[in-house]
Structure formats: C-alpha cells, structure tokens
Amino acid sequence: xxxxxxxxxxxxxxxxxxxxxxxxxxxxxxxxxxxxxxxxxxxxxxxxxxxxxxxxxxxxxxxxxxxxxxxxxxxxxxxxxxxxxxxxxxxxxxxxxxxxxxxxxxxxxxxx
Amino acid sequence: xxxxxxxxxxxxxxxxxxxxxxxxxxxxxxxxxxxxxxxxxxxxxxxxxxxxxxxxxxxxxxxxxxxxxxxxxxxxxxxxxxxxxxxxxxxxxxxxxxxxxxxxxxxxxxxxxxxx
Numbered sequence: 001x002x003x004x005x006x007x008x009x010x011x012x013x014x015x016x017x018x019x020x021x022x023x024x025x026x027x028x029x030x031x032x033x034x035x036x037x038x039x040x041x042x043x044x045x046x047x048x049x050x051x052x053x054x055x056x057x058x059x060x061x062x063x064x065x066x067x068x069x070x071x072x073x074x075x076x077x078x079x080x081x082x083x084x085x086x087x088x089x090x091x092x093x094x095x096x097x098x099x100x101x102x103x104x105x106x107x108x109x110x111x112x
Numbered sequence: 113x114x115x116x117x118x119x120x121x122x123x124x125x126x127x128x129x130x131x132x133x134x135x136x137x138x139x140x141x142x143x144x145x146x147x148x149x150x151x152x153x154x155x156x157x158x159x160x161x162x163x164x165x166x167x168x169x170x171x172x173x174x175x176x177x178x179x180x181x182x183x184x185x186x187x188x189x190x191x192x193x194x195x196x197x198x199x200x201x202x203x204x205x206x207x208x209x210x211x212x213x214x215x216x217x218x219x220x221x222x223x224x225x226x227x228x
Contacts, residue, residue, distance in 0.1 A: 033216070042114060042202060042219040043155075088155065090217075100145070100204075100217060102155040 004032075004089045004103035012109040019076040021106040023089030024069075030092040032065055034074050037086045037105070046074075046087075051094075081112045115139065118203050118220035126228055130191040133223045137184055137205030143167070144186040145217060146178055149200040161186055193227045200224050 007022045023032065031050045035043040049056045049065045049072065056063045062075040076083055086105040093101065115138035125131055137144050146158040148171075157170035161180035172178075175193075180186045190197060204217040 035219075042116075042221040043204075044114075045216050045218065048216060101157060102147070 004091050004101055006087070006089055006103040006106040008106060009104070010107045010109070012111065013079055015079060015081055015110055015112050017079055019079050019083070019108055019110070021074045021087050021108070023072045023074070023103055025072075025089075025091045025101075025103075026070065027091075028094040029067075030094055032063075032072050033090045033092075033100070034061075034063060034072075035088045035090060035102075037088060039085070043088065076108075079108075079110045081110050084108060084110045114218040114220065116203060116205050116218050116220035118201075118223050120223060121221065122224050122226075124226045124228060125193060127193055127195060129193050129227075130189065131193065131225065133188040133190070133201050133203075133225070135186045135188070135203030135205075135220060137186070137203075138218050141205035141207055141218070142184065143206045144180055144184070145204045145206075146172075146186070146188050147202040147204065149202060149222075150196075151199070155202065158188070190225070195227050198225055198227045 004023050004025045013019050029051055033048045034046040037043045047058045047063050049063050060077045065072045086107050088102050088105045090100040090102045117136040119134045142163045145160045147155040149155045158172040159178050160168040164180050175191050178188045200222045202219055202222045204219045206217045
C-alpha cells in the first residue's frame, strides 16, 4: 500500500484563504517532500523537510513534520487561483535513499 | 523546465502491443525513477536505476521492464499491453544516493499512454 496518504482528497477555498493539507505515512523516513502537479503535467518540487526538522517555510508555504505521529502538513497562506493543482507528499523511506513513495494527492481548487 | 525530457508525450496503441518510453535525466543526475499515475490516482513507484544499475523496485509488473544506458538515459518497456495500463508515466531524476542530502527529484512532463 502507499506509504503516504494525503487528507483531504479534495479542498475548495476562496482566493485569499489559507489551505491546509495533511499527509500521513507508515514507516520511518529520511525526509518528506511536497510536490505540486498541475492538471496532467509533471510534478514540481515545493519543499523538503528532513526527519530532524519540525517546521520549514518557503514563501507562502509552511510545512510541519511530526515524526512521532508520522504526519506532515502543508499550509498555503493567502491562496491564489494559480495555486489550483494537486499536491502530493512524498516520503523517502529510512535507509532507502532516493526511493520515494507518493500519496494519492490532495486536489486544491482556489476560486477567484 | 525541470531538465528531464520524456518522449513521446502521447502514445496510443492497441492491446497486446509493446511500447518503449524514453527518459533523459537532468545533466549530472545519475538516478532515474519511473512512476505510473493512473487516472485520479497517486503516483506508483515502479523502478529506480542509479548509474546504470537497478537500485530499487516498486510495484512494477513482470510485463514491464526498464534499463539505464551508459549515457544515463533510461527506457521503460511495456509489453502485452492491457487497457488498464493506460496511464501517465513519469520519469524523474536526482543526483544520486548518498546521505540523503540531495534527494530532490526533478520530474519530466510525462508520457500519456492510451491503450485501446
């Protein structure tokens, strides 16, 4: 089964609101990454958080990692219509370097 | 532009046929990964090659095979195709295994395979 699972599966918000997506995983990890995928296109790397980090920021993105709960969250602040995409978390399993497992994604729709 | 090139972009073929998908990694990247994304599904890791050798295997069917060539490009071969093999196939590359410092993967735009 998938190592990572995102929640919710779909999220619809108004422009300007914050969007929060969660990711849960099953085994210990080296790091966790978030990717964005516009419809039918390739994935774009957003942010990487290592297993010894708890929070990381990049522009309007804030990622948290709780290794005790095996979960992560991605917060997009002040969302824009251009943020409409699917968001995937990917985990690199501990000691399996460069082997990534993706969740099924959260579809975010930001309404203008 | 991620620097990862996949060809062809689209492929339509009949059941029972065999196709080859090609991936050129970013310059300097030694690892190539293949993923399958079925309609409305997450990405399924298929296989990873590092510097020409198979490094990790995921949910890859026996009808599928891959290889990485000396110039580091990779090919994914899909044979005895079934309707359910219709999907987006993504290739990604990264610098390579090590301490996990450089583990960002760069994805190509994908090959959309339609089996009819």
